[in-house]
Amino acid sequence: MVTLYDTTLRDGTQREGMSLSVDDKLRIARRLDDLGVHYIEGGFPGSNPKDLEFFERARDLELENATITAFGTTCRKGGAAETDGGLRALLDTGCEALCIFGKAWDVHVTETLHATLEENLRMVRDSVAFLVAEGRTVFFDAEHFFDGYAANPGYATSVCRTAAEAGASAIVLCDTNGGTLPQTVARVVREFSAALPGVELGIHAHNDAACAVANSLVAVDAGCTHVQGTANGYGERAGNADLLSIIPALVLKMGDDCITSDQLRLLTEVSHFVAETANVTPNPHQPYVGTSAFAHKGGVHASAAARLSAAYEHIDPAAVGNLARVVVSELAGRASLTMKALELGIDLTGDQEAATRVLDGIKQLEHQGYMFEAADATLEVMLKKELGTHQPFFRLESFRCLMEKREDGRVMTEATVKVHVGDERFIATAEGNGPVNALDGALRLAIGRFYPALDAIELTDFKVRVLDETKGTGAVTRVLIESSDGEKTWGTVGVSENIIEASWEALVDSVEFGLAHPRGEER
Ligand SMILES: [Zn+2]
Numbered sequence: 001m002v003t004l005y006d007t008t009l010r011d012g013t014q015r016e017g018m019s020l021s022v023d024d025k026l027r028i029a030r031r032l033d034d035l036g037v038h039y040i041e042g043g044f045p046g047s048n049p050k051d052l053e054f055f056e057r058a059r060d061l062e063l064e065n066a067t068i069t070a071f072g073t074t075c076r077k078g079g080a081a082e083t084d085g086g087l088r089a090l091l092d093t094g095c096e097a098l099c100i101f102g103k104a105w106d107v108h109v110t111e112t113l114h115a116t117l118e119e120n121l122r123m124v125r126d127s128v129a130f131l132v133a134e135g136r137t138v139f140f141d142a143e144h145f146f147d148g149y150a151a152n153p154g155y156a157t158s159v160c161r162t163a164a165e166a167g168a169s170a171i172v173l174c175d176t177n178g179g180t181l182p183q184t185v186a187r188v189v190r191e192f193s194a195a196l197p198g199v200e201l202g203i204h205a206h207n208d209a210a211c212a213v214a215n216s217l218v219a220v221d222a223g224c225t226h227v228q229g230t231a232n233g234y235g236e237r238a239g240n241a242d243l244l245s246i247i248p249a250l251v252l253k254m255g256d257d258c259i260t261s262d263q264l265r266l267l268t269e270v271s272h273f274v275a276e277t278a279n280v281t282p283n284p285h286q287p288y289v290g291t292s293a294f295a296h297k298g299g300v301h302a303s304a305a306a307r308l309s310a311a312y313e314h315i316d317p318a319a320v321g322n323l324a325r326v327v328v329s330e331l332a333g334r335a336s337l338t339m340k341a342l343e344l345g346i347d348l349t350g351d352q353e354a355a356t357r358v359l360d361g362i363k364q365l366e367h368q369g370y371m372f373e374a375a376d377a378t379l380e381v382m383l384k385k386e387l388g389t390h391q392p393f394f395r396l397e398s399f400r401c402l403m404e405k406r407e408d409g410r411v412m413t414e415a416t417v418k419v420h421v422g423d424e425r426f427i428a429t430a431e432g433n434g435p436v437n438a439l440d441g442a443l444r445l446a447i448g449r450f451y452p453a454l455d456a457i458e459l460t461d462f463k464v465r466v467l468d469e470t471k472g473t474g475a476v477t478r479v480l481i482e483s484s485d486g487e488k489t490w491g492t493v494g495v496s497e498n499i500i501e502a503s504w505e506a507l508v509d510s511v512e513f514g515l516a517h518p519r520g521e522e523r
Contacts, residue, residue: 001225001258005038005099005172005202005226006037008234013234018278022050028231029063032231034065039097040066042068045093055068067095067137068097071101084127087100087130105144106152129167139169141174142156144174146184147177173224175203180211189201189218193222205240206241212239216246227241228241229246231243231274232244232271244288248267292325294323295325296336358387372493378494392512393421413433413434419443430444435500439503456514457510459507460483460489462479464478476495476497481494481506481507492506
């Protein structure tokens with residue numbers, strides 16, 4: 001069984017622009033524990049006080065599966081392990097398991113560390129032995145192992161052998177620069193495991209050559225039983241090995257039982273949770289867990305996929321908690337529309353005539369510039385209108401939008417909407433930093449007292465695209481709005497030659513959908 005070692009909270013946070021608070025880290029640790037990861041590296045206590053707070057508070061987490069580990073380096077050149085501040089900080093975290101890195105590439109020892117090769121071996125030996133004598137499980141990260149092994153295999157091997165003999169539980173072979181290719185990793189791990197029989201080996205890969213996941217999998221195939229990676233592959237430069245791609249490959253394709261099938265079904269949710277917590281937009285095309293990972297576009301293909309999913313899907317999406325999804329597009333046939341409608345809770349199977357009518361409508365709208373791939377909510381509103389089941393929450397009489405640029409450089413927008421709810425007519429005016437913001441404000445003022453659920457609905461993203469493939473009538477603007485009520489997110493779309501009109505369309509669909517599906521609703 002492979003041991004899974006997550007380093008999202010340490011190596012993952014090296015990603016440019018990513019920062020996690022202590023609370024974020026604790027929340028992520030909990031989810032990784034639910035997923036069944038065996039070790040969660042919490043941080044580098046010697047390097048920053050935030051990590052110290054994490055370790056203090058992590059003691060109360062009461063995890064079911066995972067052991068929290070702390071990360072650090074070997075003792076200083078010329079200094080004793082017993083009195084080393086960094087090693088002391090590691091012990092003070094109270095973690096049962098610790099991971100320290102040491103140099104395995106001779107050039108780094110002599111040129112970066114300015115130490116002799118023998119002194120580096122001493123530092124590795126004394127540091128590991130000291131932490132083991134203190135009763136801790138110690139993993140040794142052999143930094144720059146693959147480059148070091150290529151340059152001087154004898155020395156790289158000595159460093160690892162030294163750590164193993166001093167009591168390290170696993171020797172982790174790091175592709176620190178991330179440029180090694182899978183065939184090299186496979187060959188080196190094979191050779192190396194023969195040179196160090198009985199030693200548990202691990203792999204820590206970076207994605208600079210787009211091979212981090214492949215390198216981790218071939219390393220396992222060649223004998224590594226400990227894999228380090230991060231959720232969603234977050235990490236410095238091109239990222240770390242994506243543990244959320246490695247895990248399903250291990251379980252579903254390589255027959256490893258590192259986590260249970262129940263735990264594996266949490267994969268997609270964990271991926272999105274970590275992305276949202278780290279404030280990184282989830283990548284829809286991420287293997288296994290992306291919203292497009294099992295999306296089928298194209299009529300023939302989509303209808304075949306509906307009948308014969310194994311022919312078009314490399315795994316059952318449900319195994320990783322994902323869903324097969326049909327992308328509605330000009331190419332889509334009736335079968336895919338029927339599936340898509342079912343996903344939205346609308347059964348078209350009994351009414352093929354309606355399905356054909358809706359499909360024609362979609363094709364017409366796509367021709368005008370609409371796109372529904374990120375606008376399920378508009379599609380739902382449209383389907384209901386076509387089927388005569390749409391119940392509008394309000395009716396627009398008119399809206400007006402004014403923009404004023406002032407001498408001091410400020411730009412103010414003011415919007416007025418006139419709407420009817422039932423028999424009542426409401427007029428409301430609001431200011432905003434732009435037309436959409438102002439219209440949104442005015443609409444909320446006008447109908448908010450009827451629909452308190454509006455309070456929870458927020459516009460979270462707004463994208464504008466100018467489509468110029470028109471026939472001399474001026475460019476058409478497409479507006480995509482993403483909304484959220486804190487529980488779910490939905491997308492809507494509007495298209496017009498006038499950007500404010502396009503925005504209004506998307507805004508109205510957003511509100512209609514949000515009110516039709518209040519929080520807590522079973523979907
Ligand atoms: Zn790393």
